[in-house]
Amino acid sequence: MSLQVRSQVSLKPFNTFGIDVNANWFVEVHDDAEVREALAYACDRQLPVLLLGGGSNLLLTGDVSALVVRMASRGIRVLHDDDEQVIVESEAGEPWHPFVQWSLEQGLAGLENLSLIPGTVGAAPMQNIGAYGVEIKDVFAGLTALDRQSGELRDFTLEECAFGYRDSVFKQTLDRWVILRVRFKLDRKARLHLDYGPVRQRLAEQGIDHPAPLDVSRAICSIRREKLPDPAELGNAGSFFKNPVISAALAAQIKLGHPGLVAYPQADGRVKLAAGWLIEQAGWKGYREGDAGVHRLQSLVLVNYGAATGTQLHRLARMIQADIAQRFAVTLEMEPNLY
Numbered sequence: 001m002s003l004q005v006r007s008q009v010s011l012k013p014f015n016t017f018g019i020d021v022n023a024n025w026f027v028e029v030h031d032d033a034e035v036r037e038a039l040a041y042a043c044d045r046q047l048p049v050l051l052l053g054g055g056s057n058l059l060l061t062g063d064v065s066a067l068v069v070r071m072a073s074r075g076i077r078v079l080h081d082d083d084e085q086v087i088v089e090s091e092a093g094e095p096w097h098p099f100v101q102w103s104l105e106q107g108l109a110g111l112e113n114l115s116l117i118p119g120t121v122g123a124a125p126m127q128n129i130g131a132y133g134v135e136i137k138d139v140f141a142g143l144t145a146l147d148r149q150s151g152e153l154r155d156f157t158l159e160e161c162a163f164g165y166r167d168s169v170f171k172q173t174l175d176r177w178v179i180l181r182v183r184f185k186l187d188r189k190a191r192l193h194l195d196y197g198p199v200r201q202r203l204a205e206q207g208i209d210h211p212a213p214l215d216v217s218r219a220i221c222s223i224r225r226e227k228l229p230d231p232a233e234l235g236n237a238g239s240f241f242k243n244p245v246i247s248a249a250l251a252a253q254i255k256l257g258h259p260g261l262v263a264y265p266q267a268d269g270r271v272k273l274a275a276g277w278l279i280e281q282a283g284w285k286g287y288r289e290g291d292a293g294v295h296r297l298q299s300l301v302l303v304n305y306g307a308a309t310g311t312q313l314h315r316l317a318r319m320i321q322a323d324i325a326q327r328f329a330v331t332l333e334m335e336p337n338l339y
């Protein structure tokens, strides 16, 4: 057995909330064989398994009585290049933002709007990460996953992933699949998406009339840095709640009392609300209890000022959910996985 399974390992460096709990068993895996070995190790000892990428979409509420398997596989390769479209494959353990930067340095467009999102490539399809009008499904060319039930490798097409808003077949069946590598279809000729929120305006402020993908990436990094706390400085897991999608009738009713409601009509006739706006209206922006708080610039982000526990953060989240339900009759769903 070449694997280094360690016991009683602090997970503080391995979750962006910076929650200080221990894993009873912990192992880093670097390739398919080590993934299989780790799963076999857990199976032999009847241990549950918690798969970890960058730990950026996770709220740990206590010591983890499982084998924590941290995906640490690396490698990026070009599978196809016809001078227009390029298919790139990345191992699951590659950190997301450096992968985006690498693609831009190669002159490849498509991932620029997804700049500076924490986490790993392998975790990105899990919740169909999205930002500034682009989701991973828009540039997705397939992935390879290990079926934990049968032990077989399986390739997934776009349709088979069942991507939705911060959702996928992998999020629905958390314990079934280990995503090993992901493929993206990128373009040599950029088709930029500049229409979301402040992107175009930021580029104009910078005096850029004809942006290249790298310019868009830089603009998005600057927007994100202004509003979203850096997990290295202030523990957080990005948006803590999903933006709720509600009926047009309920949105109209809320708007009567709140004319400033931020709402985006959806293709199916329903309406997506900005949860951050709802939470701010309800007075939670900047709220702090002990070391658990609501970020002072972006209400959708819960933060750990240092020694908050996952239970304290979860309690704060439930208080916010209950308040929003009472005030607006809207249900807020958590984005991070709870463990």
Ligand code: EPU
Pocket (backbone or CB within 6 Å): 130, 131, 132, 133, 196, 197, 227, 237, 238, 239, 240, 241, 242, 243, 262, 274, 275, 276, 277, 278, 280, 285, 297, 298, 299, 300, 335
């Ligand atoms: N707003 C407020 N108060 C707040 C926060 C937001 O009024 O405290 C308003 C903003 O003024 C704006 C609207 O709400 O009119 C939307 O805000 P923003 O553009 O910041 O985006 P968001 O809806 O809060 C979503 C994603 C983010 C993603 C941004 C940009 C979700 C749950 N979150 O946030 O994703 O970066 O759009 O595309 O969909 C994440 O998932 O972890 C994440 C950070």
